[in-house]
Amino acid sequence: xxSVTTKLSNTAAIASSEVQALVADMRKALGSMKSLxxxxxxxxxxxxxxxxxEMVLEMVASYEDCTALTQAIKAVPExxxxxxxxxxxxxxxxxxxxxxxxxxxxxGQNHPLFRQFRESVWNVHHAGQxxxxxxxxxxxxxSTQMSILNVTCPLTGKPVIxxxxxxxxxxxxxxxxxxxxxxxxRSKKPxxxxxxxxxxxxxxxxxxxxPLLRIEIDELRSSEPAVPNGTNIEDFTDLLDEDxx
Numbered sequence: 001x002x003s004v005t006t007k008l009s010n011t012a013a014i015a016s017s018e019v020q021a022l023v024a025d026m027r028k029a030l031g032s033m034k035s036l037x038x039x040x041x042x043x044x045x046x047x048x049x050x051x052x053x054e055m056v057l058e059m060v061a062s063y064e065d066c067t068a069l070t071q072a073i074k075a076v077p078e079x080x081x082x083x084x085x086x087x088x089x090x091x092x093x094x095x096x097x098x099x100x101x102x103x104x105x106x107x108g109q110n111h112p113l114f115r116q117f118r119e120s121v122w123n124v125h126h127a128g129q130x131x132x133x134x135x136x137x138x139x140x141x142x143s144t145q146m147s148i149l150n151v152t153c154p155l156t157g158k159p160v161i162x163x164x165x166x167x168x169x170x171x172x173x174x175x176x177x178x179x180x181x182x183x184x185x186r187s188k189k190p191x192x193x194x195x196x197x198x199x200x201x202x203x204x205x206x207x208x209x210x211p212l213l214r215i216e217i218d219e220l221r222s223s224e225p226a227v228p229n230g231t232n233i234e235d236f237t238d239l240l241d242e243d244x245x
Contacts, residue, residue: 009077016073017211019066024211026063027113030056031219034117041124049121060114064107065097072096147216149173154194155180161221166214167207169193172200175217181207 033056040048072093079096080087101107108114122131152159153176160166165178174195176184182204185191191202 004082005077005080008080012073012076016070019070019073020211023063023066023070024215026059026066027212027215030059030063030113030117031215031222033059034120037117037121038124041121053117053121056117057109057114060111061108063113064101064104064111068097068100068104069093071100147173147212148175148220150175150195151220153177153180154196155184160217163217165209166217167209168213169200169202170206170208170210172198174198174200175213176207178207178209 033052037049037052037056040046040052075096076089076092079092119131122129148160149172150160153163154174156163156177158177160175163175163177166175167178167181168175172193172195174193176194181202184194185202185204185207192198193200193202
């Protein structure tokens with residue numbers, strides 16, 4: 001790898017990390033809005049649920065834009081072609097963003113995060129019943145369509161929701177307990193991902209706790225059957241009340 005490519009990779013890693021932090025904050029906000037909508041639905045405040053749904057749809061669109069930008073920035077070192085001419089990185093990134101969006105089947109009301117929002121509200125009074133216009137298998141797909149690829153650590157056998165120090169491989173996206181996987185990487189030659197059938201070789205610098213990991217684990221944990229509660233809900237009521245004035 002040339003020095004230029006190395007510098008570009010390092011810069012891309014820093015830039016994508018900054019955008020990913022924003023993505024993580026948006027994911028937290030979406031989770032809070034979903035919890036608040038469930039409370040409103042339980043209290044019969046359908047007008048506020050509707051307003052929250054509109055806000056969520058807008059935020060999901062922004063979330064997708066930021067997610068695509070993160071992926072595009074990471075892809076720049078791979079698509080960059082050295083040339084005597086100066087490189088227009090803005091155009092290069094925009095082209096990658098467009099390719100990512102065109103390849104994505106999740107957008108608008110079909111996006112998993114928006115469908116999870118609607119499903120959570122629907123389940124307040126219709127748990128176990130298909131939402132209007134959807135079959136039962138559609139609901140199952142929506143509930144499980146998450147970024148958690150493995151629900152147990154392949155090295156410890158513990159559920160990921162019980163991991164003390166979870167980390168995820170940047171390449172294959174599988175999740176492990178940090179201590180055991182670091183020992184595995186140092187002692188196994190080559191340290192191929194311990195998930196059956198995964199061909200990726202693990203590297204210490206590429207097995208990390210990315211900004212979204214704990215959020216996604218929390219979402220998985222909250223999807224387990226539990227008594228709903230209104231604690232730790234970010235306050236979006238001011239925004240809703242402003243619309244009522």
